[in-house]
Amino acid sequence: MERRFAGSVRPPCPCKLGCAAVRALWNTQAGRGVLVTLGVLVLVTAIGLAVLWPRGEALDVQEIVAGETVGGTVTAVIEGGCEEFSAPGCELLAVELSSGADAGRTTTITLPGDEDKPDVEVGDEIRVLGLDGASGLGFESDGMPPGSESVETTYVFIDFERGFPLLVLALLFVVLVVGFGRGRGALALCGLAASLALVLLFVVPAILQGGPPLGVALVGASAVMLITISLTHGLGAQSAAAMLGTTCALLLTALLAGLFIELAAITGLVTEEARLLRGSSGGTLSLSGLVLAGVVIGALGVLDDVTVSQASTVMALRRADPALGARQLYRAALTVGRDHVGATVNTLVLAYVGAALPVLLIFSTQDVGLGTMLQREAVAKEIVATLVGSIGLIAAMPLTTGLAAALAVRLPAGVLGHGHAHTHTHTHTH
Known part of the structure; x- marks a missing residue:
């Protein structure tokens, strides 16, 4: 048949x-x-x-803040010890820099004590900004996190590092699209x-x-x-x-x-x-x-x-x-x-x-x-x-x-x- x-x-x-x-x-x-x-x-x-x-x-669009953004890992968090130059509730972070001119060195970053302060824990991957024209930590404190060094650039917290979860999500999206379509x-x-x-x-x-x-x-x-x-x-x-x-x-x-x-x-x-x-x-x-x-x-x-x-x-x-x-x-x-x-x-x-x-x-x-x-x-x-x-x-x-x-x-x-x-x-x- x-x-x-x-x-x-x-x-x-x-x-x-x-x-x-x-x-x-x-x-x-x-x-x-x-x-x-x-x-x-x-x-x-x-x-x-x-x-x-x-x-x-391009148009002359001025930088809001001049400096280089680099990655780092939080190695220690100390509450307080920074009230003399920040609001109560501030925290000191020891951050081991993973890129930039100071890669491999550990610096101290201050998180201001306000309601918008991020919840940062030891082991978090973060992004920090090295301020141009600002040198040193700008302060000395007995409460500085262990391992902190005096570097020539002052760094401030910018945001969390989100590359890995975004990459995982993108790969999942690609797999599903190709698998289905x-x-x-x-x-x-x-x-x-x-x-x-x-x-x-x-x-x-x-x-x-x-x-x-x-x-x-x-x-x-x-x-x-x-x-x-x-x-x-x-x-x-x-x-x-x-x-x-x-x-x-x-x-x-x-x-x-x-x-x-x-x-x-x-x-x-x-x-x-x-x-x-x-x-x-x-x-x-x-x-x-x-x-x-x-x-x-x-x-x-x-x-x-x-x-x-x-x-x-x-x-x-x-x-x-x-x-x-x-x-x-x-x-x-x-x-x-x-x-x-x-x-x-x-x-x-x-x-x-x-x-x-x-x-x-x-x-x-x-x-x-x-x-x-x-x-x-x-x-x-x-x-x-x-x-x-x-x-x-x-x-x-x-x-x-x-x-x-x-x-x-x-x-x-x-x-x-x-x-x-x-x-x-x-x-x-x-």
């Missing part, structure tokens, strides 16, 4: 599948229009990267690495060099989208529809964000970090522009999720029933999309609420009304980001679904999507 199994052989090379999908798109009028539009988008993005790419000197998961990690590289090597330095925050964010987001979608999901009708849908929704998000940040008078001066950045740059950085750039980049992740999912849904429906027309595909996929958008909007809102939770707690303890609290910039900024991102998300869903449906009915089922549509059948005799 003969039985036919789909997927019984290894699928063809993804590169060949991508080329076949592009050729199939080019053979239709709608497909050619999409490919030409994507070509223009790639060209504009490349020109934007070339023009805005950081080169030369296999090849697709590995490609997703490559896309994630490319996204982070673009943000760190292009977006941040370009803004620091005085580039327009909105322009930098749009170019950076477009480059991230093009790389991650094509790398993770390949080339073809699904990716083409997702890219165009994401681009249109991203432009709408940027337009609405710019408009309502201006109308709501969002200055960006609500956090200590923003004020320090503004002051250290001499007022040359546009903090409202940074808020706008943050909204655009933050919206990209959820937009990618919705557009890729909707395009994939359309292609799956078309493969399952090639007789479906564009309108039928659109309606069927839209039903799935409504559920997806509802869940994603809720996720987006909760993410911004979580980010603003400390501010909400502070305002809730004050005698202010709900209306007053919502109009405070710290809260209003999150409201604008949430609503603008949600509007872009909602707009992306029908737009991408329509594009995908229009392409799907004009292409043979064999070139829709990748992997599933290209799996061959083999005949096995039993």
Whole structure:
């Protein structure tokens, strides 16, 4: 008896599948229009990267505290003995430095006696700052921790060393992504690495060099989208529809964000970090522009999720029933999309609420009304980001679904999507 199994052989090379999908798109009028539009988008993005790419000197952003940050291990903790130069409740730490000019030597660090004093114990790995221009311990005390030496630089506590737990968590994440997603998961990690590289090597330095925050964010987001979608999901009708849908929704998000940040008078001066950045740059950085750039980049992740999912849904429906027309595909996929958008909007809102939770707690303890609290910039900024991102998300869903449906009915089922549509059948005799 003969039985036919789909997927019984290894699928063809993804590169060949991508080329076949592009050729199939080019053979239709709608497909050619999409490919030409994507070509223009790639060209504009490349020109934007070339023009805005950081080169030369960055803005003169002064260091808040000059010095070198090094690692160390706490070898002893003594309570008290430092009240003459610090508040009551202070502690003296003996720290063996593990890097820097004084590596291998042990110095004494004072933890001020205030309510924000960290709970440091013997054996903790910490980060300390060597203050430029400050020499010696600055004091002598009979209560100094054992093993302390007099070094030529004064060190102060900065933070705990978190490299190892973060590395373990990152490795766990990588193992789970690759273990569950296999090849697709590995490609997703490559896309994630490319996204982070673009943000760190292009977006941040370009803004620091005085580039327009909105322009930098749009170019950076477009480059991230093009790389991650094509790398993770390949080339073809699904990716083409997702890219165009994401681009249109991203432009709408940027337009609405710019408009309502201006109308709501969002200055960006609500956090200590923003004020320090503004002051250290001499007022040359546009903090409202940074808020706008943050909204655009933050919206990209959820937009990618919705557009890729909707395009994939359309292609799956078309493969399952090639007789479906564009309108039928659109309606069927839209039903799935409504559920997806509802869940994603809720996720987006909760993410911004979580980010603003400390501010909400502070305002809730004050005698202010709900209306007053919502109009405070710290809260209003999150409201604008949430609503603008949600509007872009909602707009992306029908737009991408329509594009995908229009392409799907004009292409043979064999070139829709990748992997599933290209799996061959083999005949096995039993």
